[in-house]
Amino acid sequence: MxxxxxxxxxxxxxxxxxxxxxxxxxxxxxxxxxxxxxxxxxxxxxxxxxxxxxxxxxxxxxxxxxxxxxxxAPQALVGDLIRRTEERLGRERELLERLRAVEGAEPGDWRDVLRIVELVRNLGSADPPRRLQTVLNPAATEPVPTELLTAAVLAENEPNMAGALRWALARAGTDGLAGLAPGLRSADAEVRRRAVLAVAEIPGAAATALLTAALDDPAPAVRGPAALAAGGRGVGAAEPVLVALVVAGTNDVEAGEVLGALSQDPVAAERILAALTAALAAHEADTSVRLRLIQALVELPGSAALEVLRPLRADPDPSIALVATAFADLVATRASG
Missing domain, CATH: 1.10.1660.10 (Multidrug-efflux Transporter Regulator; Chain: A; Domain 2)
Structure with a gap:
């Protein structure tokens, strides 16, 4: 042929x-x-x-x-094809999200479209200062659309830039919650963490409800910040997660302070005292954990912690006995004053 x-x-x-x-x-x-x-x-x-x-x-x-x-090896070929396909799909998903951001900003004419496309491009820049400049000093007098801010907040991994984006989004009030809610349901724990941190800076009952739901997140890096924020708003459901933070040594000082604030309610104080006491018993062999728990006990108002601290003054671990003695005296002085 x-x-x-x-x-x-x-x-x-x-x-x-x-x-x-x-x-x-x-x-x-x-x-x-x-x-x-x-x-x-x-x-x-x-x-x-x-x-x-x-x-x-x-x-x-x-x-x-x-x-x-x-x-x-055919297996190597297939693996390489999978990698390429995943990269291509990632680029296409990024493009799709950018297009949705443009659509969600509801441009009225071609000038609006061009401005929003420029904002999307600048917010997606690999240069953090350029992204920061876009948020803090937009070219137009109008602020960056909320839809673009929420998308940028969920994607940002540079700490300083992430903080600036959350600040800018918080200024929009509850308008940003609709865009952050899908981030809380993401399969990526890091995206969920970013969403929680952003929601934590937005006041109101709707934001508090989202933070409360995040207390059940399977990732400690997500439910920890959610507990700090929700507990700071008086949500009692955050108590077990806050105690776990103290045990783990993750933001334990902040967690102890939030537990102390929650303990202003007498009923909550009883629960928290019982939880910290149980944790002390459960970690009897771990000095560092016990020291953190003792410090959290001192944050409780009044003299409630004394019944736990006084027996610890005779603890066989010298460091525990020394710290318990000092803190027991502190709590007793504070209560009598």
């Missing part, structure tokens, strides 16, 4: 067939008397093999390797 007929039947151009021949991918079995390429059935099957590999995204060099190298 001559090259023209092969091209017509296979859908592969004659130019590409000649290129395959030059590369050694598909060399026709024979030549006519006039020197024209003549393809056998096996050659045509190889053409379709090459085309099928190309549709998977392989380069011609990778196709040649797959066809000729006996040591070439």
């Amino acid at each position: 001559l090259i023209g007929e092969v091209a017509r039947r296979s859908g592969v151009s004659t130019r590409m067939l000649r290129h395959y021949d030059a590369l050694g991918l598909v060399r026709p079995t024979g030549r006519t008397v006039g020197g024209y390429r003549e393809y056998a059935d096996a050659d045509i099957r190889r053409i379709f093999h090459v085309e099928s590999l190309r549709t998977l995204g392989l380069s011609l060099r990778e196709v040649a390797r797959a066809l000729e190298d006996p040591a070439f």
Whole structure:
């Protein structure tokens, strides 16, 4: 079969067939008397093999390797294709989110569209100062649309920039909660953490409800900040998570202070005292944990902690006994004053 007929039947151009021949991918079995390429059935099957590999995204060099190298591992090929596909999908998802941000900002005319596209591009810049400049000093007199801010907050990983974005979003009040709520349901714990930190800076009952729901998050990095923020708003459901923070030594000082504030309510104080006492018993062999728990006990108002601290003055661990004695005296003085 001559090259023209092969091209017509296979859908592969004659130019590409000649290129395959030059590369050694598909060399026709024979030549006519006039020197024209003549393809056998096996050659045509190889053409379709090459085309099928190309549709998977392989380069011609990778196709040649797959066809000729006996040591070439199909598993490696599939793994590479998966990686490329994931990267492509990531780029497409990013583009989709940017387009949604433009649509959500409801541009009124082409000037608005161009401005919003520029904002999206600047907020997605790899340069943190440029992103910061976009938030703090927008080119137009209008503020950055809330939809763009929420998307940027959920994507930002540079701490200083993230703080600036949360500050800017908090100025929009509860308008930002609609965009942050999906972030709290993300499969990515880091995105959920960013969403919690942003919600924590927005006042109101709706924000408090979102923080309370986040107390059940499976990731400690998410439920910890949620507990600090919700507990600071008087949510009693944060108490177990706050005690866990003290035990773990993660923001334990802040967690102790929030527990102390919650203990202004007598009923909550009883619960918190019982929880801290139980934690002390559960970690009897861990001095560092016990010291943190003792410090949290001192944050409780009144003299309630004395019944726990006084027996610890005779603890066999010298460091525990010393700290318990000092803190017991402090609590007693504070209560009598």
